[in-house]
Amino acid sequence: MTSSPTRKTSAATTISPGGLDNMEIDEKLSKISLDVLKMFETTIRFLNESLDSYIHGKEAPAIDDDRVDRLERSVEKECLILVLKERPFSKDLRKVTGIFKLVEDIERLGDHAEDLSWTIARLAPYSRGVEIPSLQQEAKVAMSMVEDSYRSFAKGDDPLSLEVIKRDDVVDGLYLKALKEIPEFRDRYSLPDGFILYATLMAKYWERVADHASNIAEWVDYIETGCYKGEEIL
16 A cells, blocks of 8 residues: 655645644643653652762662653653654654653663762761862763753753763763772772772772763764764664
């Protein structure tokens, strides 16, 4: 059976092959985007709680990563339904595809918030009063990347997404510096080997947080321009 051609009902309204006009598709995309923002906001709150706990020596927060997982499944389902049933046009398809990919990284941020909470609880007995400047700075820059990747998605701000991507190199440098300083602080304060283990895990998790924020920013760049990592895709 030959598929029906695209129908144009007016200069402003186009019917997709699946039967929805562009306003209806925009409404569905807006709902999906709101769910992505909810997922993002939940993850940012978890990460900020972990950062605050580490910087100020507070009790490790309780992280409910299941909520992030549920939102991810919901967003992925809605994206698949929109693509398979409505077959949106290139710009809308680009946004759906970008969202489908970036929610994977948001979900991983939720996982790392849980990892950080676990690590903070175990690092605390070894690190009372011990501050590693490079590790704290790494965590703060990584957190700024997450928050700015959120803003770039929410506002469709492509220049901001590119700034986030560049900042990943800063975190990588701070991560390597922290790996060098952690044993030095252990020796300076005569701390047990457990300090090295958990401080190193902390540095690694924040480095991974930055990587996922950079990945999200790359997908925002794709949504806004059709280019992914400098290559035009759609």
